[in-house]
Amino acid sequence: MSDSSRPSATLTAAQRKAVAELMRVSPVADELGERFAAAGHELHLVGGSVRDALLGRLGDDLDFATSAHPDETQRLLKGWAEAIWTTGAEFGTIGAARRGLRLEVTTYRAEAYDRVSRNPIVRYGTDLLEDLRRRDFAVNAMAVSVPGHRFVDPYSGLNDLAERRLRTPGKPEESFADDPLRMLRAARFAAQLNFTPAPEVVAAMTAMAADLGRITAERVRDEFVKLMCGADPVVGLRLLVDTGLADVFLPELPGLRLAIDEHAQHKDVYEHTLTVVRNAIRLEDEKDFVLRMAALMHDVGKPATKAVGADGRVSFHHHELVGARMTRARMKAMKFPKDVTADVSELVALHLRFYGYGRGEWTDSAVRRYVTDAGALLPRLHKLTRADCTTRNRRKAEQLYADYEALEQRIARIAAEEDLARVRPDLDGNAIMELLGLPPGPMVGKAWKHLKELRLERGPLDHDEAVAELRAWAKANGL
Template sequence: MSSANPPTPTGAAALTAAQHRAVAELLRVSPVADELGRRFADAGFALHLVGGSVRDALLDRLGDDLDFCTDARPEDTLRIVQGWADAIWETGRDFGTIGVARRGLRLEITTYRAEAYDGVTRNPVVAYGDNLRDDLARRDFTVNAMAVSVPGREFTDPHGGLADLAARVLRTPGTPESSFGDDPLRMLRAARFAAQLRFAVDPAVRAAMAAMAADLDRITAERIRDEFTKLMRGADPVTGLRLLADTGLADRFLPELSGLKLEIDEHAQHKDVYEHTLTVVANAVRLEAGTGPDFVLRMAALMHDVGKPATKAVAGDGRVSFHHHEVVGARMTRLRMKAMRYPKDVIADVTGLVALHLRFYGYGRGEWTDSAVRRYVTDAGPLLSRLHLLTRSDCTTRNRRKAAALAADYDALEERIARIAAEEDLARVRPDLDGNAIMELLGVPPGPVVGQAWRYLKELRLERGPLTRDEAEEALRAWAAGRDG
C-alpha cells in the first residue's frame, strides 16, 4: 500500500505499521470491495473506500456498512452495479449516493461532492466534484478524510488524518469556521464522535463550536435528533453532553441540560443537579451490562431531574426541596422530545420512566404493602426492567453506608416483586371478572357502568391480590348495592 501524502506521526501515539496495513488487509479479505473496484475501473472510473469506513478499519471496529466515493455519476454507478448487486436503492440519489447490497454487506457509493449551505436554507446544495482530494477537503474531520483506492490499495491522506487518529483528536480539514459554515450539524457531530470514539476535540474546533452555536438553528429538528441519538448511544455520552453544554450547543435544541446548573450558595443546601445528572447517565451506561446501548434508559437518566429548576423551593433552614419535580419533569420531557421529533412510543417510554423515578423512595421505611408493590409493577408495565436500572442509577451519594442501604432496599424490593410474581400474574393485573361477566351479573348493557365496575374490580385486585370467582362476584354485588343506595 502506498501513500499519496503520508503523515508523519511520531512517538508513542503513532500508528504502527500493522495498523497501516489494516485497511489493505480488510480489502484483501473483503473480495466484494475488490470486485466492485474492478467493475468501476473497467468502466473507466475510480473507486475509493473512504471516510468513516477507513477510520473504523484502522480502529479495528469496522461493521458491515462500507462507504465509497467515485468520479462516476449516479447514473453511471447504477449501470455498473446492475446485475452484480443483490439489491439496489436510490433514496440518496439526489445527493449523489447509490446504495447497494452484496453478500451481506451494505455499500454506499457517492459521487465526489462539493456541497455547501447558502446560510439561509436548512438543506445542503449538492454539486458534484471531479477529484478525490477536493472531496476529502470538504469532509467534516481529518480522521474521516482518508481514502483507499480499490483495487489498487493506494492510501490517500492529505490532511493528516492518521496522525490525528493516533492522537485521538478531532480536527477539521480546513478551518473549523469554514467547515461548520458549510454544514452546522458538524458541530453536533464533533460531540457525537467525542462520545462514540472517546476522542478529544481540538481547541480551535471547540472555540468555533461555541462561537457558531447559533448556526445550528439552520438545521432541521430531524437531523439534530438523529445526531443526538447517536451521541446518547455512544460509549461515553457524558463527554459529548459536557461538550454540548460547555459550547452552548445544547441551548439551541436541549436547553434543559444547561438549565440543570442550579446556583448553589452557602445557605441553599442541595447537591449539584447538573453533575448528579451526568453521573446518573454514566451509571445507566454501566448498568446496561453488555446488553447494548439503550437510548430510552439513557435519555430518561438525562431528563429525570429536569423538573427541579421549576420546582425549587428554599425553606427557612436553608434546605431545598423539589416537590413533584418528577411530574413537571415528565411534562417537560414530553414537550422537548416532541419538538425534537422523536416517535410517540419513544416519548411515552422516556416520560413514563421520568414520572416513575421517585416511586421507590420510602420503600426502605417499611411503608409498602403488597398492594403498593402490585401498583409499582402495574404502573411500570413493560418499563419495569428499565425502571429498576434507572432507580439504581439515581443513587449517587458518596456516603457509602447510605448507598449500601439504598442498594439493599432495592434488592429487597426486586426479591419481593419476584415472590409476588411467582404467586400472581403481575405482568397482567386485570379484574377477576371481565366485561361480559360484569354485564351478566349486574344485568346491565354495555356502557359507563361496566367501565366503572371494571375499574373498581381492578383496584380491588391491586389491593387484595387474586380473588376467587365467588369473592369477585360478592364484591361486585356489594359495590353495585352501595352505588344504587
C-alpha cells in the first residue's frame, strides 16, 4: 500500500505528465479546490477521472470527493458554478457546470449495505482513505488533491492500470456482496478499457452471479448499455457468459451455445453471434447501440426453432420472428424505452429478408416492400445483413457481398425513380372520400390500404389509373 500522504513513488514521469495535463486542461479543478480549502475542507479529484487522465482519455465530466457535506458543498458552489443540480443530494452528490465541464462533488462515504435491498445505505465518512476503500476497483481508488496535486494511491491502482488489471480494494466477495452491480461493471470495464479481471475477481463473480438478481432492472440495463457501447463488447459478453452473470438478466445469450448453426460447420450459434457483433461494429459510422443489440439478438430464436430433417440437416424455420418476440420480451424486462425496443426487435424480424434475393426471385415490388417495411431502419438493416455473413467459404462470401451490392444499387435506382422514402397511395384520404362520397371512417382506411398495396406492387400510378383502380375496388366492395 503506497503512502497516502505524499505522491506515490511508482508514479512515472509520463504519468506525472498525465496528471499535470489534467490540471492544465481543467484549471476549474484548482479554482474549486481553493474555494473548498478556504472553507477548511478537502477536495480530491477521484475515481474514473484520475484513471482516465492517466490513460489519456479524460472527458468533460469530473468527479470529486470532499470532506464537506452536501449543504456546504452547495453553498461553496453557489455564485461560482454556472448551474447547480441536486438530484443526487440524498446520496451526497451535488452537480455543477463550469466552463463547459460537468462536475460532481460527493461527500466522503462510508457506505453500508444491508445486502438485501437494492440500494446502498449512505453514511458520510470523514476520511479520504475510507472513501477510496469502498470503491469498486483499485484503478478507480486513486485520487489527486486540488489545488495541491498530491497523488494518492492506497491500493496500487497505478500498477493495475499499467497491467490493465481489475482488482477490488478489499476482498472481491465483500465488495460484490455490498453491491453486486460491481460484477457487471467488471465486464463493462473489460469491454470499454480492455482490462482483465484478476482470477480472484472472476472466481467471486462466478460464485456470486445469482446476487445480481438483487439489483434493479434499470441499473443493470444502464451498465449493460455501457458494456455494449464499449470498444470491444465481445470481451465483456464472454465474461458475462463464462461467469454465469448473463444467465441472470440475459439468458438468451448463453442459450445460443445449445444450437449448432444450420450448416453444422466450424462454429455454433453463440460464436457466430459474437462474430456478427464485431462485424456490425466495423460497419457502423458511430457507436450505435441499436445496431449492436440487434446483432447480439438476431439469432436468439434459433434454439426454440431448431429441427433436424430426414436428411440430417438442421433448420431454424421462422427463427427471426420468434427471435423478435423474444427480443421484445427481454428488452421490456430490462426496462428499455419502447422506441429502442421496437427498433431492435424489428431489425431482428427483418434480418433474413435479404436471403433469397440472389436467386433472382425479387421483383421491383419485393424491393419496394423491403424498403417500406424497413423504413428509417434501412441503413441499419443493410449493416446487420452484411454483418451476418460470417461464412469462411470465400466463394459464397463473395457471392453474398455481390448480391447485396446489387440490391443496394437496385434500391437506389428505384428510389431515384419513385421516391421510396415516402411510398404512399397515389390518392390521399380526402381524394378517396370525395371520389366515393364517403364520410371519414374505416372504409376510407381500407381504400387507402388497397391503393398503397397497388403502389408497392406496380410503382406509381398516374391520376386516371389510380381513380380507375379505386372505383373498381369500390364496386367490388359494394360501394
